[in-house]
Amino acid sequence: MAQKGVLVISVEPGSLAEGAGILAGDTLLEINGEKVLDQLNYQFLMSQRDETDLRLERPDKSIYEVSANNGGDGIGLDLAQDEVKVCKQNCVFCFVLQMPKGYRKSLYLKDEDIRLSFLYGHFSTLSSSDDGELDRIVRERLSPIHVSVHCTDPEVRVKVVGNPREGDILKKIDRLLEGGIDVHTQAVIAPDLNDGWVWEKTLQELWERRAYQSDGPWKGKGGVLSLSCVPVGLTAHREGLPDVQDVSDAYAKAWVERWTREARHYAEANEGEPWLLLADEWFTRGKVEVPGRAFYSQSWAQLENGVGLVRKFLEHSRRFIHSEKARRFKGRKALLLTGSSFAPILNRVLAQLNREVGSHLRAVAVMNNDFGQSVTVAGLLTGRDLKYAAHADRDSKGPVEAVVVPSSAIRTHTGPTDQYTLHGLNIARPEGTFLDDMTVDELMADLQTPVVPSGANLSQLLDHLEAAERAAGFSGRDLQKVFHATGLNLPQGAYNP
Numbered sequence: 001m002a003q004k005g006v007l008v009i010s011v012e013p014g015s016l017a018e019g020a021g022i023l024a025g026d027t028l029l030e031i032n033g034e035k036v037l038d039q040l041n042y043q044f045l046m047s048q049r050d051e052t053d054l055r056l057e058r059p060d061k062s063i064y065e066v067s068a069n070n071g072g073d074g075i076g077l078d079l080a081q082d083e084v085k086v087c088k089q090n091c092v093f094c095f096v097l098q099m100p101k102g103y104r105k106s107l108y109l110k111d112e113d114i115r116l117s118f119l120y121g122h123f124s125t126l127s128s129s130d131d132g133e134l135d136r137i138v139r140e141r142l143s144p145i146h147v148s149v150h151c152t153d154p155e156v157r158v159k160v161v162g163n164p165r166e167g168d169i170l171k172k173i174d175r176l177l178e179g180g181i182d183v184h185t186q187a188v189i190a191p192d193l194n195d196g197w198v199w200e201k202t203l204q205e206l207w208e209r210r211a212y213q214s215d216g217p218w219k220g221k222g223g224v225l226s227l228s229c230v231p232v233g234l235t236a237h238r239e240g241l242p243d244v245q246d247v248s249d250a251y252a253k254a255w256v257e258r259w260t261r262e263a264r265h266y267a268e269a270n271e272g273e274p275w276l277l278l279a280d281e282w283f284t285r286g287k288v289e290v291p292g293r294a295f296y297s298q299s300w301a302q303l304e305n306g307v308g309l310v311r312k313f314l315e316h317s318r319r320f321i322h323s324e325k326a327r328r329f330k331g332r333k334a335l336l337l338t339g340s341s342f343a344p345i346l347n348r349v350l351a352q353l354n355r356e357v358g359s360h361l362r363a364v365a366v367m368n369n370d371f372g373q374s375v376t377v378a379g380l381l382t383g384r385d386l387k388y389a390a391h392a393d394r395d396s397k398g399p400v401e402a403v404v405v406p407s408s409a410i411r412t413h414t415g416p417t418d419q420y421t422l423h424g425l426n427i428a429r430p431e432g433t434f435l436d437d438m439t440v441d442e443l444m445a446d447l448q449t450p451v452v453p454s455g456a457n458l459s460q461l462l463d464h465l466e467a468a469e470r471a472a473g474f475s476g477r478d479l480q481k482v483f484h485a486t487g488l489n490l491p492q493g494a495y496n497p
């Protein structure tokens with residue numbers, strides 16, 4: 001029976017693949033006698049030998065074989081996108097299950113893919129990873145990967161992930177560590193579910209497996225590089241889902257008080273490298289100032305998971321406000337829309353900037369009516385909510401030269417997953433689309449004002465305002481040409497202006 005293989009989309013002109021007679025439309029079946037699973041696997045298999053044997057299939061089902069003297073490199077094949085795997089869990093706090101109805105289909109897919117975990121830092125509960133896949137991770141050295149542990153106690157974990165087969169996460173993690181793979185881990189904390197003794201047990205069992213130990217059973221193996229704790233996020237759409245308690249402001253404050261202290265102890269015991277990480281949301285919900293730079297790792301580990309975004313923004317702003325470039329903000333009048341948790345911090349920074357350079361920037365906290373007001377991050381604001389907030393602001397304070405929307409709320413492509421497909425759904429959005437499918441163009445037409453993506457910091461914001469001015473009358477389709485690629489498609493939960 002014919003193997004599945006991976007489709008060749010195109011062949012680079014002048015490449016070894018072209019010289020070997022490989023054509024677009026063929027299917028790559030085997031490399032050195034091994035089945036080719038996907039793009040990552042192709043790269044791994046090609047790197048194994050200087051001379052590589054490939055087995056392919058033409059569209060007419062005829063099979064042929066070629067050899068390439070590739071020196072361990074690729075041979076110029078562009079392979080078809082891989083399909084993202086779907087998780088087998090039913091986590092009690094799964095965001096996908098709490099989405100309001102009526103959004104585009106791709107937003108309801110519970111993707112969980114170890115390849116994305118390795119490539120882009122997405123978290124996986126490892127539910128779709130059987131022993132074969134774990135062994136593959138070890139063999140192909142897909143390290144580090146990111147694992148959602150939530151808790152290590154098997155009975156509680158079954159309740160948390162809603163899957164009786166996925167209680168024993170340590171067994172899977174240990175298989176990876178034994179194979180030399182490092183892991184970043186996270187626990188989403190829900191009061192009375194996996195906090196208290198459950199959390200302390202999780203902490204202890206993962207700490208025992210920390211990376212780079214000089215003696216003990218885990219010496220010389222892979223290790224746990226970090227453990228982050230993130231407060232549970234609940235939307236207003238939980239009909240039919242198990243009861244989960246939300247994290248109150250007082251709970252968040254108490255968590256910060258206890259665990260920032262502990263986190264410093266863990267860092268000390270880890271030769272100064274932060275290991276226990278607290279997501280920014282604990283601080284913003286608890287109304288506590290985020291800690292200084294030293295609290296976060298040099299490499300900003302787990303930034304995409306909301307750990308250190310606020311501190312990073314503040315550090316950048318502190319330097320930027322006194323720079324020559326910041327003076328180009330002088331006289332500018334813009335409205336910055338953001339989530340309610342970041343707005344007070346942003347307003348504080350903008351007040352300093354305005355004083356320093358004579359700009360007129362202000363931030364407004366946008367209420368999230370679509371997901372519910374308990375959702376306070378910028379990345380989950382919809383076009384509708386942004387539109388209402390901009391109108392309300394204009395009615396009370398008058399027009400501005402630009403309305404700045406959070407980059408994390410706009411999608412121009414599928415972000416880091418754009419090389420993967422979600423069940424064949426076309427999810428590329430070149431025109432710039434908010435979660436509710438409103439486009440940037442529609443928002444601009446409604447507001448009769450340029451709509452500018454925030455970027456990740458004030459410097460990028462200035463670039464964006466200037467670029468919008470140069471490209472007066474730009475359309476949403478030009479977003480990627482007009483603005484910084486790095487200032488678009490920021491992580492969706494991001495605390496960005």
Ligand code: SF4
Binds near residue numbers: 094
């Ligand atoms: S692993 Fe859990 S939270 Fe993630 S998509 Fe699956 S059910 Fe949702």
